[in-house]
Amino acid sequence: MRLRLSSGIWVGGPALVVAVLLxxxxxxxxxxxxLLVLIVIYAVAGLSLDYIMGEMGQFSFGHxxxxxxGAYVSAKLALDLGISPWIGFVAAPxxxxxVGLLIGYIALRRTRGLELAIVTxxxxxxxxxxxxxWRPVTGGPSGLRQVPPPSIFGWEIRSELAYYYFALMxxxxxxxxxxxxxxxxxxxxxxxxxxxxxxxxSVGVPATKYYxxxxxxxxxxxxxxxxxxxxxxxxxxxxLLGLQYMFIFLIIVLVGGTGSLWGPVLGASIxxxxxxxxRVLQEYxxxxxxxxxxxxxxxxxxxxxxxxxxxxRRAVERRSSEGDATAPDVRDRAGGPRTG
Amino acid sequence: MNWDIVFQQLWxxxxxxxxYVIFAAGLSLVFxxxxxxxMAHGELTMLGAMxxxxxxxxxxxxxxxxxxxxVVLMGLAGFLVNRVTVRPFLGHSELVVILSTxxxxxxxxxxxxxxxxxxxxxxxxxxxxxxxxxxxxxTTAGMLLVGVCFTAVLGLYLMLTYTKLGKKTxxxxxxxxxxxxxxxxxxxxxxxxxxxxxxxxxxxGVLIVLVSAASPNLGQPLLITGFxxxxxAGMGNVAGAVAVGLFLGITEALFGQFISTYYRQGYLxxxxxxxxxxxxxxxxxxx
Numbered sequence: 001m002r003l004r005l006s007s008g009i010w011v012g013g014p015a016l017v018v019a020v021l022l023x024x025x026x027x028x029x030x031x032x033x034x035l036l037v038l039i040v041i042y043a044v045a046g047l048s049l050d051y052i053m054g055e056m057g058q059f060s061f062g063h064x065x066x067x068x069x070g071a072y073v074s075a076k077l078a079l080d081l082g083i084s085p086w087i088g089f090v091a092a093p094x095x096x097x098x099v100g101l102l103i104g105y106i107a108l109r110r111t112r113g114l115e116l117a118i119v120t121x122x123x124x125x126x127x128x129x130x131x132x133x134w135r136p137v138t139g140g141p142s143g144l145r146q147v148p149p150p151s152i153f154g155w156e157i158r159s160e161l162a163y164y165y166f167a168l169m170x171x172x173x174x175x176x177x178x179x180x181x182x183x184x185x186x187x188x189x190x191x192x193x194x195x196x197x198x199x200x201x202s203v204g205v206p207a208t209k210y211y212x213x214x215x216x217x218x219x220x221x222x223x224x225x226x227x228x229x230x231x232x233x234x235x236x237x238x239x240l241l242g243l244q245y246m247f248i249f250l251i252i253v254l255v256g257g258t259g260s261l262w263g264p265v266l267g268a269s270i271x272x273x274x275x276x277x278x279r280v281l282q283e284y285x286x287x288x289x290x291x292x293x294x295x296x297x298x299x300x301x302x303x304x305x306x307x308x309x310x311x312x313r314r315a316v317e318r319r320s321s322e323g324d325a326t327a328p329d330v331r332d333r334a335g336g337p338r339t340g
Numbered sequence: 341m342n343w344d345i346v347f348q349q350l351w352x353x354x355x356x357x358x359x360y361v362i363f364a365a366g367l368s369l370v371f372x373x374x375x376x377x378x379m380a381h382g383e384l385t386m387l388g389a390m391x392x393x394x395x396x397x398x399x400x401x402x403x404x405x406x407x408x409x410x411v412v413l414m415g416l417a418g419f420l421v422n423r424v425t426v427r428p429f430l431g432h433s434e435l436v437v438i439l440s441t442x443x444x445x446x447x448x449x450x451x452x453x454x455x456x457x458x459x460x461x462x463x464x465x466x467x468x469x470x471x472x473x474x475x476x477x478x479t480t481a482g483m484l485l486v487g488v489c490f491t492a493v494l495g496l497y498l499m500l501t502y503t504k505l506g507k508k509t510x511x512x513x514x515x516x517x518x519x520x521x522x523x524x525x526x527x528x529x530x531x532x533x534x535x536x537x538x539x540x541x542x543x544x545g546v547l548i549v550l551v552s553a554a555s556p557n558l559g560q561p562l563l564i565t566g567f568x569x570x571x572x573a574g575m576g577n578v579a580g581a582v583a584v585g586l587f588l589g590i591t592e593a594l595f596g597q598f599i600s601t602y603y604r605q606g607y608l609x610x611x612x613x614x615x616x617x618x619x620x621x622x623x624x625x626x627x
Contacts, residue, residue, distance in 0.1 A: 053435065059435065106613075106616060106617055106620075107616070107620070109620065110620040110621065111620050111621075113434065114371070114375065114377055114434055114575070115575055115620075115621075117377065117438070118377065118567055118570065118571050118575065119571060119616055119620070121564075121567055122567060122568060122571055122609055122612045122613070122616070123613070125564050125567075125568075125609055126606065126609035126610070126612075126613060129603075129605050129606045129609060130606065133602060133603060133605075133606065243560065243564075247442055247446075250435075250438075250439060250442065251439070251442075254435060254436065254439045258435075283450075283453070283454050284450075284454065286446055286447075286449075286450035287446075287447050287450045287451050287454065289446060290443045290444065290445075290446035290447035290450065291443075291447065293439070293440075293442075293443040293446065294424075294425065294440055294443040294444070294447075297429060297436055297439055297440050297443065298428055298429070298440075301429065301431075301432040301433075301436050302432070
């Protein structure tokens with residue numbers, strides 16, 4: 001416990017300072033600040049997917065559908081009914097969570113693992129098809145434009161800088177909620193199902209019920225991320241529900257590393273910045289991106305963050321064992337990959 | 341009701357269904373034997389179609405020799421697919437393999453767009469006469485497509501059921517450790533499985549050009565359709581995938597004709613969801 005607390009402060013504190021200073025120092029023009037906003041929004045989406053993949057050890061390949069759905073809910077409320085984005089930020093996760101509850105109930109009763117991946121992929125593609133075709137509601141392929149930004153005391157959070165700080169605060173709140181949830185009775189029960197479902201059931205954990213709730217929670221969180229996206233980039237279209245974003249979230253979680261709160265945040269930063277740097281390669285950039293992805297997966301199969309952590313730990317252990325032969329074991333229980 | 345239209349749509353559905361069958365068979369084979377979701381399967385089919393375009397237009401090969409060459413080449417490339425994007429990642433989690441095949445699909449799709457551009461390319465069919473059977477217009481190229489599809493699927497079935505390699509393959513799919521214990525070279529089985537699957541994917545590609553144009557963008561929609569077929573049939577069940585692929589192809593065409601052309605794409609997914617509600621393991625899945 002002592003170690004967790006101190007590492008949280010020693011790593012999280014400076015990271016937060018850097019995050020706050022970035023738009024004032026390195027990322028000063030609006031375009032680059034927009035990238036920072038995107039990182040934060042993707043980080044929330046990545047955290048939500050990692051809750052399903054890392055904590056539940058399950059796959060949701062329809063995750064982008066909930067993201068796009070959340071974006072649409074909030075955008076529609078604001079555009080058609082003139083409802084404030086603030087209510088949209090609540091309504092989007094609630095709506096996405098309810099749909100997640102329904103789909104989780106259908107899918108998780110009997111499917112797990114790779115079957116679940118395919119099943120959720122099917123739901124995702126169905127949602128995408130409906131969004132593309134249901135023109136009167138979704139605006140068809142071109143989507144909806146002019147989504148209003150949120151405003152506070154009559155002042156619109158419109159600039160990249162303001163939206164970045166706004167989203168960063170919400171990201172912190174999400175990280176805090178997730179860290180509490182993971183250590184709660186419910187969170188530990190979910191992890192116990194992940195580790196051994198039959199054993200968890202035998203000690204009285206209602207496995208399917210908890211999994212459905214946890215799945216719906218992940219969906220709600222990504223719906224929230226979608227609403228954040230809609231009110232910053234100020235448009236929604238059916239592609240938000242599609243495979244492209246699904247792959248992006250998957251890459252973010254797997255490259256960053258599952259089973260930790262740092263992983264998806266790091267993954268989102270790496271994804272946005274690397275694809276930005278590769279932009280100079282123009283048409284070749286996705287080709288190179290594929291190669292980079294393959295290499296990352298090959299050399300860091302557990303993800304960048306867990307690999308970094310392991311390397312650092314080993315360095316610390318070596319140093320402390322030089323001075324003190326009875327150095328305590330500093331591996332924490334969240335370590336290692338949690339998928340599979 | 342005009343029965344000519346019904347029969348015409350049955351024929352059209354048979355053409356699509358045959359493609360679904362051969363595509364889903366390969367996807368299902370890889371999943372059934374290796375427990376790997378090959379996200380690059382659609383791009384392998386696309387590559388088959390585009391390579392056929394290149395060998396027929398630049399090397400001057402005819403359709404049949406070109407198609408044979410492409411299928412053999414792609415079958416051999418299946419070895420590389422296994423050694424580069426599947427095998428190095430098998431020790432970790434299932435997700436890592438999915439991600440590596442996603443990376444492969446990224447690379448194949450985008451390099452194809454660079455090489456061929458996104459414009460659809462036509463390939464000359466060997467023959468394309470329209471024959472009127474009763475009141476139905478049938479193309480000879482379409483007949484070739486259906487014939488080749490079912491020959492290939494029958495061949496796959498015979499191979500899996502009766503040959504020693506097929507028995508080894510099924511044993512590996514049922515129990516990897518058990519198969520290793522009794523001395524089956526599972527690495528070789530994995531190699532051949534992906535070679536067969538890759539060859540089947542390319543075969544689907546060279547057959548698609550008989551009824552439509554080759555385009556680098558044909559892979560992703562096909563992959564999604566393939567997943568729908570595989571889910572309805574039950575994951576990893578190759579025979580089920582054949583029956584369901586055919587059924588869905590035909591009913592999809594009828595749905596498009598009589599109910600809604602607009603939501604025709606959605607039809608497959610609605611069937612899929614209904615099946616999932618009633619039988620989450622798929623129609624032919626074991627549980």
